[in-house]
Amino acid sequence: MSLSVRDLTVHYGSFAAVKDAGLDIADGEVLALLGPSGSGKSTLLRAITGLEPLTSGIVRWDGDDLSGVPVHRRGFGLVFQDGQLFPHKDVASNIAFGLRMHDVPRAEHTDRVRALLELVGLSGYERRRVTELSGGQAQRVALARALAPEPRLLLLDEPLSGLDAGLREQLAIDLAALLRRSKITALLVTHDQEEAFTLADRVAVLDDGEIRQEGAVRRVWRQPVDENVARFLGVTTFVDGEASGGVVRTPLGEVSLPDVEDGAVRLGLRPHGLRVASDGVEGEVTAVVHRREHVRLVVAPGGDPAGVSTVDAVAPVTADLRPGDTVRLALDPDGVALVS
Numbered sequence: 001m002s003l004s005v006r007d008l009t010v011h012y013g014s015f016a017a018v019k020d021a022g023l024d025i026a027d028g029e030v031l032a033l034l035g036p037s038g039s040g041k042s043t044l045l046r047a048i049t050g051l052e053p054l055t056s057g058i059v060r061w062d063g064d065d066l067s068g069v070p071v072h073r074r075g076f077g078l079v080f081q082d083g084q085l086f087p088h089k090d091v092a093s094n095i096a097f098g099l100r101m102h103d104v105p106r107a108e109h110t111d112r113v114r115a116l117l118e119l120v121g122l123s124g125y126e127r128r129r130v131t132e133l134s135g136g137q138a139q140r141v142a143l144a145r146a147l148a149p150e151p152r153l154l155l156l157d158e159p160l161s162g163l164d165a166g167l168r169e170q171l172a173i174d175l176a177a178l179l180r181r182s183k184i185t186a187l188l189v190t191h192d193q194e195e196a197f198t199l200a201d202r203v204a205v206l207d208d209g210e211i212r213q214e215g216a217v218r219r220v221w222r223q224p225v226d227e228n229v230a231r232f233l234g235v236t237t238f239v240d241g242e243a244s245g246g247v248v249r250t251p252l253g254e255v256s257l258p259d260v261e262d263g264a265v266r267l268g269l270r271p272h273g274l275r276v277a278s279d280g281v282e283g284e285v286t287a288v289v290h291r292r293e294h295v296r297l298v299v300a301p302g303g304d305p306a307g308v309s310t311v312d313a314v315a316p317v318t319a320d321l322r323p324g325d326t327v328r329l330a331l332d333p334d335g336v337a338l339v340s
């Protein structure tokens with residue numbers, strides 16, 4: 001039970017929106033397609049579903065070529081950003097639509113709808129009109145409808161992006177638990193790294209129609225293949241260093257990275273890769289922004305040690321810092337990536 005995509009190219013006129021994409025999704029695995037707006041994520045997902053004609057390439061399920069198989073015969077479940085529920089039907093009828101489309105006997109509908117509503121955390125909502133649901137509830141119903149016929153692959157295109165930030169974070173956690181619990185194979189499109197990392201086992205990073213990197217979430221996060229991927233994954237400062245015995249020495253201080261090989265390395269620092277500390281490189285605070293979990297700083301290190309005039313850093317929310325203050329910064333391995 002696996003999806004395999006090879007050399008997939010999609011043109012809109014003469015413009016190539018997806019170029020030679022290849023990916024595999026194994027049984028029970030969740031893969032996220034991650035990339036900036038316009039990078040080709042939705043086009044690739046739509047091409048896999050059969051909604052977008054391929055210019056070239058092949059999509060296979062369990063080795064079978066799907067090119068002659070229409071969308072509704074592929075056994076895939078789809079969830080889009082705005083759910084696309086039927087506004088004149090209640091919750092149960094929306095979910096049962098998925099069952100009717102796949103010839104599930106009517107006598108089984110009530111029990112299946114009840115079980116699906118329980119799965120998405122909406123027990124008892126059968127008779128609720130969909131126009132009376134919150135955005136998060138509507139997306140849960142859309143998910144239940146897509147899951148109703150037990151699809152062999154679930155495809156989710158920015159399923160949470162219409163929701164406000166707090167709800168989105170919670171729903172991402174719930175959805176991750178649901179996908180794991182039901183062991184469903186899924187492909188998720190998102191431009192949000194946190195969402196991708198919460199939900200997926202593996203990620204494929206797209207840029208300009210090409211898959212730049214593909215791999216386990218942790219590996220892609222810790223070892224982006226190049227500076228563009230690193231920047232997209234939140235790296236704001238690059239610094240060269242020398243590794244020896246699992247410790248990397250850089251002009252911005254040293255950091256312990258146990259699996260790094262000895263020799264020259266290039267590090268990518270996310271803002272929390274540099275923290276205000278009692279010891280470390282000295283610099284002057286030039287900007288302060290309060291965030292929920294920390295204070296984000298821009299700091300001008302004295303003497304331009306890394307060949308950069310300013311670096312991003314973080315301080316605890318309790319820190320009372322202002323532009324003009326002097327701070328010391330230490331490297332934190334949690335915010336450090338190894339750029340190949």
Ligand SMILES: Nc1ncnc2c1ncn2[C@@H]1O[C@H](COP(=O)(O)OP(=O)(O)OP(=O)(O)O)[C@@H](O)[C@H]1O
Pocket residue numbers: 012017035036037038039040041042043044191
């Ligand atoms: N129907 C279409 N006709 C022509 N060009 C299109 C069409 N659909 C998408 N494109 C173009 O193809 C490129 C990829 O679009 P796509 O929607 O796949 O990107 P995306 O990564 O999903 O973006 P977003 O995150 O903004 O949804 C973009 O440059 C877009 O303008």
